[in-house]
Each structure stands twice: as C-alpha cells, then as structure tokens.
Amino acid sequence: AGKSDHHSAERCVDFPVSVVLPAGGTGERTGLQTPKQFCTFLGRPLISYTIQAFESMPWIQSIVVAVAKENMDLMTDIIQRFKHRKVRAVPGGSTRHRSICNGVLALGEEERPAVGRPKVVIIHDAVRPFVEEDFLCKIAMAAKEQGAAGAIRPLVSTVIATTSEGYLDHSLERAKYRASEMPQGFTYDVISQAYQRCSESDFEFGTECLHLALQYCGTNAKLIEGPPTLWKVTYKRDLAAAESIIKETLSRSACVITGGLAEAVNLADALRKAVGALDMELDIVPDLMGDNARCLLKEWNFIQVSVSHSCLSEVEAILVALEAENRALLHPVVVIWVHFSRTDELPVSERAPTAITELASTAKHRNILIYGIQLKQSKHWERSASRVAEIASALIRERSPALVGQLLQA
Amino acid sequence: AGKSDHHSAERCVDFPVSVVLPAGGTGERTGLQTPKQFCTFLGRPLISYTIQAFESMPWIQSIVVAVAKENMDLMTDIIQRFKHRKVRAVPGGSTRHRSICNGVLALGEEERPAVGRPKVVIIHDAVRPFVEEDFLCKIAMAAKEQGAAGAIRPLVSTVIATTSEGYLDHSLERAKYRASEMPQGFTYDVISQAYQRCSESDFEFGTECLHLALQYCGTNAKLIEGPPTLWKVTYKRDLAAAESIIKETLSRSACVITGGLAEAVNLADALRKAVGALDMELDIVPDLMGDNARCLLKEWNFIQVSVSHSCLSEVEAILVALEAENRALLHPVVVIWVHFSRTDELPVSERAPTAITELASTAKHRNILIYGIQLKQSKHWERSASRVAEIASALIRERSPALVGQLLQA
Ligand SMILES: [Mg+2]
Ligand SMILES: [Mg+2]
Numbered sequence: 001a002g003k004s005d006h007h008s009a010e011r012c013v014d015f016p017v018s019v020v021l022p023a024g025g026t027g028e029r030t031g032l033q034t035p036k037q038f039c040t041f042l043g044r045p046l047i048s049y050t051i052q053a054f055e056s057m058p059w060i061q062s063i064v065v066a067v068a069k070e071n072m073d074l075m076t077d078i079i080q081r082f083k084h085r086k087v088r089a090v091p092g093g094s095t096r097h098r099s100i101c102n103g104v105l106a107l108g109e110e111e112r113p114a115v116g117r118p119k120v121v122i123i124h125d126a127v128r129p130f131v132e133e134d135f136l137c138k139i140a141m142a143a144k145e146q147g148a149a150g151a152i153r154p155l156v157s158t159v160i161a162t163t164s165e166g167y168l169d170h171s172l173e174r175a176k177y178r179a180s181e182m183p184q185g186f187t188y189d190v191i192s193q194a195y196q197r198c199s200e201s202d203f204e205f206g207t208e209c210l211h212l213a214l215q216y217c218g219t220n221a222k223l224i225e226g227p228p229t230l231w232k233v234t235y236k237r238d239l240a241a242a243e244s245i246i247k248e249t250l251s252r253s254a255c256v257i258t259g260g261l262a263e264a265v266n267l268a269d270a271l272r273k274a275v276g277a278l279d280m281e282l283d284i285v286p287d288l289m290g291d292n293a294r295c296l297l298k299e300w301n302f303i304q305v306s307v308s309h310s311c312l313s314e315v316e317a318i319l320v321a322l323e324a325e326n327r328a329l330l331h332p333v334v335v336i337w338v339h340f341s342r343t344d345e346l347p348v349s350e351r352a353p354t355a356i357t358e359l360a361s362t363a364k365h366r367n368i369l370i371y372g373i374q375l376k377q378s379k380h381w382e383r384s385a386s387r388v389a390e391i392a393s394a395l396i397r398e399r400s401p402a403l404v405g406q407l408l409q410a
Numbered sequence: 411a412g413k414s415d416h417h418s419a420e421r422c423v424d425f426p427v428s429v430v431l432p433a434g435g436t437g438e439r440t441g442l443q444t445p446k447q448f449c450t451f452l453g454r455p456l457i458s459y460t461i462q463a464f465e466s467m468p469w470i471q472s473i474v475v476a477v478a479k480e481n482m483d484l485m486t487d488i489i490q491r492f493k494h495r496k497v498r499a500v501p502g503g504s505t506r507h508r509s510i511c512n513g514v515l516a517l518g519e520e521e522r523p524a525v526g527r528p529k530v531v532i533i534h535d536a537v538r539p540f541v542e543e544d545f546l547c548k549i550a551m552a553a554k555e556q557g558a559a560g561a562i563r564p565l566v567s568t569v570i571a572t573t574s575e576g577y578l579d580h581s582l583e584r585a586k587y588r589a590s591e592m593p594q595g596f597t598y599d600v601i602s603q604a605y606q607r608c609s610e611s612d613f614e615f616g617t618e619c620l621h622l623a624l625q626y627c628g629t630n631a632k633l634i635e636g637p638p639t640l641w642k643v644t645y646k647r648d649l650a651a652a653e654s655i656i657k658e659t660l661s662r663s664a665c666v667i668t669g670g671l672a673e674a675v676n677l678a679d680a681l682r683k684a685v686g687a688l689d690m691e692l693d694i695v696p697d698l699m700g701d702n703a704r705c706l707l708k709e710w711n712f713i714q715v716s717v718s719h720s721c722l723s724e725v726e727a728i729l730v731a732l733e734a735e736n737r738a739l740l741h742p743v744v745v746i747w748v749h750f751s752r753t754d755e756l757p758v759s760e761r762a763p764t765a766i767t768e769l770a771s772t773a774k775h776r777n778i779l780i781y782g783i784q785l786k787q788s789k790h791w792e793r794s795a796s797r798v799a800e801i802a803s804a805l806i807r808e809r810s811p812a813l814v815g816q817l818l819q820a
Pocket of ligand 1: 184207208209210
C-alpha cells in the first residue's frame with residue numbers, strides 16, 4: 001500500500017484501532033511439522049509478514065499476538081530480529097476463542113502511556129498475510145458504526161448436508177450462503193462483553209466471534225465482501241502460493257545504475273524495453289546519490305551496469321548503501337552486476353571469477369543476493385541485451401540462494 | 411501412481427468406466443484472459459495434465475472433454491500435440507450442466523467398436539489436475555454399487571447466512587456440513603436418466619449433479635472424503651500452487667551417469683549424500699545401456715558426470731536417447747553436465763563455453779533444458795561436491811528456461 005492509501009485511511013479511521021492475532025495453531029493441515037504461521041518464506045516466518053502488513057498502516061496503534069507457551073521464545077525472537085515495534089506477544093489459550101480472549105484482555109492492560117484502550121479491535125489470522133489497507137479500513141469503520149463487522153467471500157464449492165451413514169441429505173442453495181473469513185472488527189465493548197458473557201462450551205467448541213457478538217450482545221455484524229487475497233494459508237499448496245505472491249510483489253521493478261556512461265545508458269534503455277515485455281519496470285539512474293537515493297528506500301532489485309574494469313567496487317558501494325539503510329531486513333535484496341565488456345577486454349571469467357563469488361558469499365549472510373551477467377560490446381549487442389533482460393528477470397523472480405556468485409553469459 | 415496401484419485398481423474396477431470433463435469455463439476468477447484449463451504450466455496446458463492423469467489409468471476406457479466452440483480448435487491441437495489417445499472433444503453447452511449432458515450423450519455414441527457404453531461415468535473438473543488413482547477407484551466402485559458417489563472435503567471456513575441487507579443472519583454448525591468436490595461417479599443409467607428428466611431451470615441454474623441424481627432418480631449419493639490435492643484451480647494463486655506441485659513431482663529424483671570412472675563414481679556418491687539432505691534421490695548408473703535404460707523411461711532429470719575432454723558428446727548421447735523415447739513430450743527434461751576437471755586441465759570456460767550454449771539452445775526447442783556445472787579435482791573437491799548438489803538441486807527444482815546453456819562454477 002502506498003503513502004496515499006495511508007493518508008485516505010487515516011482521514012477515515014480517526015479513532016484508536018488495535019489488532020489481535022491468534023497464532024496458537026499447530027498447522028496439522030499443511031502436513032508439516034512447523035506450525036504454518038512460523039513457516040519461513042525467503043527466510044522470514046509467515047507471521048512476520050502479517051505483522052508487517054498491520055505495522056505499515058499508521059492508524060493501527062498496537063498488535064497483540066497470542067501464541068502457545070512453547071512458541072513464546074520463538075515469537076519473541078521474531079519480534080526482535082525483524083524489529084517489529086507495535087507488537088506484544090501474550091500466551092495463547094487451549095482453543096481459538098481462549099487465545100483471542102487473552103489478546104483482547106491484554107489490550108485492556110496496555111503498558112505504554114501513549115497507547116489508550118482501542119475503540120475498535122480487529123481480529124485477524126496470523127496465516128492471512130496479504131491483508132489490504134483499504135479493506136481493513138472498511139472493516140474498522142463498519143465495526144465502529146455497527147459494533148461488529150466481518151469479511152465474507154462467495155462459496156467456492158456447493159455445501160451439502162450428509163446423513164449419519166455418509167450419504168447426501170441435501171445441498172444448500174449456494175447463492176444464499178457465504179464463507180465467513182477474516183479480518184473481523186468489533187468495538188472493544190462488544191468483543192470484551194461477548195467474552196465475559198459466553199459459556200465454557202463456547203470457549204471450548206466455538207470458533208466464530210461474529211456468532212458470540214450476536215448471541216451475547218445482540219449485535220448483527222455487517223458483512224463485507226473481501227478480495228480473494230484474504231485467503232488463509234491452510235494446506236501445503238498454500239505455502240507455495242504465498243511464496244509465489246511474495247516473490248511476484250518483490251519482482252515488479254528494479255533500479256538500474258549506469259554510472260552515466262553512454263554505453264551503459266544505451267544498454268539500460270535496451271533492458272528497459274526488454275523487461276517491459278516481461279512485466280517488469282526499470283528505474284534508470286546514474287548513481288544512488290541525492291534524489292536517486294529514493295531507490296534505496298523502495299527497490300528490492302538493483303542492476304549495476306559496469307563498462308569499466310573496477311566494476312565490483314560499484315557493487316560494493318551498493319552493498320554499503322543497502323546496509324546503511326538496513327534495506328534487506330524484511331526481504332532479500334537482489335543485486336545483479338552486468339559487465340558490459342569492451343571488445344578488446346579479456347572476459348572476467350579469465351581474470352578473477354572468484355571475486356564475485358567471494359563477495360556474494362559474504363553478502364548472502366546479510367540477505368543480499370549477488371549475481372553477475374557478462375556481455376560483450378559488439379555489432380550484435382542488442383540481441384545480447386534481450387538475453388541479459390531474460391536472465392536478470394529470471395534471477396530476480398526466483399531469488400535463488402544457490403546461484404549467488406555465478407557469472408552468467410548473455 | 412505406480413504400476414502396483416494400476417494393478418490393484420484394475421482388480422477392483424472390472425467394469426467399463428469413462429470420464430466426462432466439462433471445460434467450458436471462462437476463468438474469470440483467476441483474473442487472467444486465458445481460461446484456467448488452458449493456462450500453461452512448464453509449456454503444457456492444465457487440461458492436458460488432467461487428461462494425462464486419467465489416461466495413465468488402464469481401467470479408464472475413454473474421456474470426453476466438453477469445450478466451448480471457440481476453443482474447439484485449441485483443444486484439438488492440444489490432443490494432437492501431447493498425443494492423447496483416449497480423448498474426444500465435443501462442443502460444450504452454455505452452462506455447466508449442458509456441457510456435462512453433452513459429454514454423457516457422446517458416451518452413448520462411441521465410434522470405436524472396442525469401446526462399449528460405460529457402466530460408470532466419472533464427472534471431473536478439467537481444473538483439478540491432481541486426481542489420484544486409488545481415490546478415483548473408490549468413487550467408481552461406490553458409484554457402481556450405489557448409483558452415485560461424490561468427493562467431499564471438510565469446510566475450511568464457517569458458512570453463514572446473510573440477511574438481504576448484508577448482515578449476519580446465522581452461522582451453520584460446521585461439523586454438519588461438507589464441501590462437495592469432484593470427482594463424482596454415476597452409473598450411466600442414473601446420470602443419463604437424470605439429464606433426460608431434469609428441467610430447463612436445472613440446466614440453466616443448477617451446478618450439482620448429485621442433486622439431479624437425488625431429485626430425478628431418487629439416488630442418494632455415497633459421499634467419500636477425498637485428499638486435499640483434489641482442490642480446484644480457481645484463483646490466480648492456485649496457478650502458482652499447481653505449478654509448484656508439478657515442479658515438486660518432477661524433482662524428487664535424478665539419474666546420475668558416471669561413465670564408470672572412479673573419480674566420477676566418487677563424485678556421484680558425494681552428490682547422493684548431499685542431495686539426500688535436500689530431499690532428492692539419485693539413481694547412479696555407469697551408462698544408459700541395457701537395464702539402465704529404465705532410467706530413460708522414468709526419470710525427468712539427468713546428471714552426466716564427465717572427467718574426460720570429449721564431454722559434451724556424452725550429453726549429446728543422452729539427448730539422442732531422450733528423443734528416441736519422446737521423453738520430453740509431457741514435461742521438460744533437465745540434463746545437467748557436471749564437468750569434473752583434472753587439475754592440469756584448462757577450465758572449459760577458457761576453451762569452448764559456446765558449445766554448451768549452442769547445444770542448450772537447440773535442445774530447448776525440444777523441451778530439454780541443459781545446464782553445465784564445473785568443479786576442479788583438488789584436495790577440497792568434497793566441499794565443491796556439496797555446492798554442485800545445491801546448484802543442481804536448484805536448477806532441477808526451478809526448471810528455468812532463461813538459464814539454459816550456462817556453465818556454473820561449484
Ligand atoms: Mg472468529
Ligand atoms: Mg456437479
């Protein structure tokens with residue numbers, strides 16, 4: 001979400017909003033040992049992506065994560081490692097409702113003086129990382145007005161009732177029903193009353209907060225159709241889908257640094273044309289000084305075009321700048337060194353192929369992935385330029401740690 | 411599914427079974443222009459994967475695909491290109507039920523004399539490519555016994571009823587309901603009678619065959635819980651999940667060809683240990699002659715270890731053998747040339763790096779992806795071997811066409 005989204009959301013949501021993330025699940029449906037919320041994508045646990053989505057919205061004041069006791073240390077480590085600022089971890093309960101209830105209670109006992117009791121509490125799943133700001137804003141507004149609001153989606157399959165012997169009893173008319181999804185929003189008063197009034201049986205067997213609000217507070221939730229991106233990472237295949245969405249988001253654009261030399265600028269222009277056909281945008285700059293430093297704050301991919309010999313020093317300068325910004329904290333950053341060699345020049349592979357290997361090996365520990373591509377200046381260099389674009393685009397999309405330090409030929 | 415599955419299934423299913431695949435959908439939910447069933451994965455349309463799954467089961471006698479008129483040429487082309495043998499395409503109708511009905515009618519008018527009218531008709535979705543033989547067998551058996559049978563799955567979300575104003579009316583008790591999925595099976599008599607008796611309104615607005623069998627033939631379908639792999643490719647994220655499952659299936663094992671030389675065999679053994687940690691199995695053979703030719707029929711990945719100079723000729727021999735078997739018809743085959751150079755030997759990159767590039771460029775048109783990896787025989791070669799394993803494993807998993815012909819350094 002861009003800056004302008006934040007601004008319009010802040011204009012609407014002028015009341016305090018906090019978030020509760022129940023994350024006590026054991027992930028049995030993925031068929032993996034690690035609970036889904038702690039599975040890593042490009043080196044970072046899923047729950048950190050979800051936290052970051054909320055943290056990036058200025059109108060969210062605080063986030064409480066309810067985790068199982070045995071994962072408390074892990075969660076604390078995640079909060080520290082990825083420098084999450086608005087988050088507190090509290091012990092989860094033995095069921096979903098007990099975990100959410102613990103989270104809501106914790107919101108009533110905020111320790112930071114600047115953060116008051118929220119007007120609205122958003123409940124979300126740790127395993128739905130792609131929550132969008134404008135939709136969340138709608139839920140928060142509707143919750144404030146109606147007391148409760150929830151995301152719904154159309155049913156993908158027909159829902160049927162079965163007999164006790166395992167035969168078809170009847171099928172439901174699909175148009176009349178919806179799937180209840182997350183996020184859901186409640187005024188603090190409604191959700192905390194619902195949990196004060198509900199029964200042990202609700203705590204033990206229930207899962208649906210909207211139902212508690214209706215039964216114990218008489219609040220009929222406003223239902224709002226959400227985007228398909230709200231889906232819940234449930235099965236093993238969902239892990240692949242989530243990784244693919246994350247990688248696609250990181251691969252939409254790259255910054256090309258030319259040094260200002262004419263040959264490099266020509267090559268950068270040819271690359272821009274070629275990657276455009278591959279749905280990637282290039283921001284071409286001579287260097288990362290002054291205004292161009294904006295690239296360091298927004299790009300996840302850098303292509304350094306070198307026509308000189310002292311080329312890896314330029315890549316080293318990018319690394320220093322990325323480190324200074326702590327840019328690779330949340331996602332691996334790709335840096336591709338494109339060596340556009342003069343015809344009279346020896347190819348790098350005959351001189352020092354190990355320099356890039358060593359640099360890449362160090363950078364990898366800092367979450368920066370370095371690759372090299374060589375092409376020769378010749379009559380046919382434009383054909384090679386489209387090969388460079390194809391290779392660079394594949395490297396950026398795949399973000400493969402196994403291939404760092406390789407010097408590829410265009 | 412392996413050979414033994416086929417045998418046990420054939421023992422159970424001793425009656426003729428045919429399949430109808432309604433594939434008239436327009437794919438609007440993926441947000442893509444191409445209907446989902448025609449989206450390509452590693453160069454092959456999704457529907458061809460689904461067809462292949464059924465075609466590989468010997469007890470399935472024929473498959474009818476119902477496609478929209480505007481896609482009939484495309485479908486015919488797919489059938490020819492991927493050499494599908496049991497399939498016929500018929501025109502779909504304007505709704506799902508009309509398409510399925512056309513498919514069932516076509517089964518009554520089989521032209522091949524050896525293929526009779528089926529006892530059981532399986533209805534499946536073209537966009538559920540991962541149907542498993544043992545589950546399909548259960549559906550076919552239950553359909554024969556009960557007249558109708560269908561796959562069900564637990565509900566992932568709570569299902570709720572909404573008021574006309576968009577508020578929560580009530581939520582369903584999740585345990586009592588199931589999602590109705592595909593495949594479904596019917597005796598030919600039940601499904602054809604159901605379509606003869608049902609109304610125009612059913613044809614126009616209905617979607618659920620189980621419901622027609624109940625209403626018009628009094629047949630309560632047997633419901634059987636299916637595996638999560640039955641899921642339907644519906645949204646854009648499902649395309650990524652499907653591709654990931656296909657790639658994973660192709661990456662479980664590789665065949666290493668050593669030529670029998672001691673150095674090569676040692677390297678192969680070190681590779682086996684290293685890729686084992688990456689969840690890949692290696693079948694190590696000296697060559698692809700005699701019994702070892704079995705690898706050509708079952709492996710999707712080949713690693714040629716060369717310690718001699720005339721190394722690419724060995725890769726060329728693999729290509730010839732793969733071509734002879736038409737091995738790369740259904741999936742891209744990966745061939746990795748690992749050059750294990752003697753210390754006194756010049757690295758290949760200083761002699762003929764273009765030879766592998768040219769060979770790879772030709773092979774790519776035949777759906778064979780060639781990559782090269784170099785390592786030097788030295789005291790530290792075992793460390794390099796684990797790098798070779800890491801790189802080879804990444805190349806095999808990613809199957810990137812952009813990186814073919816590259817000579818990587820371990
Ligand atoms: Mg709930
Ligand atoms: Mg149906």
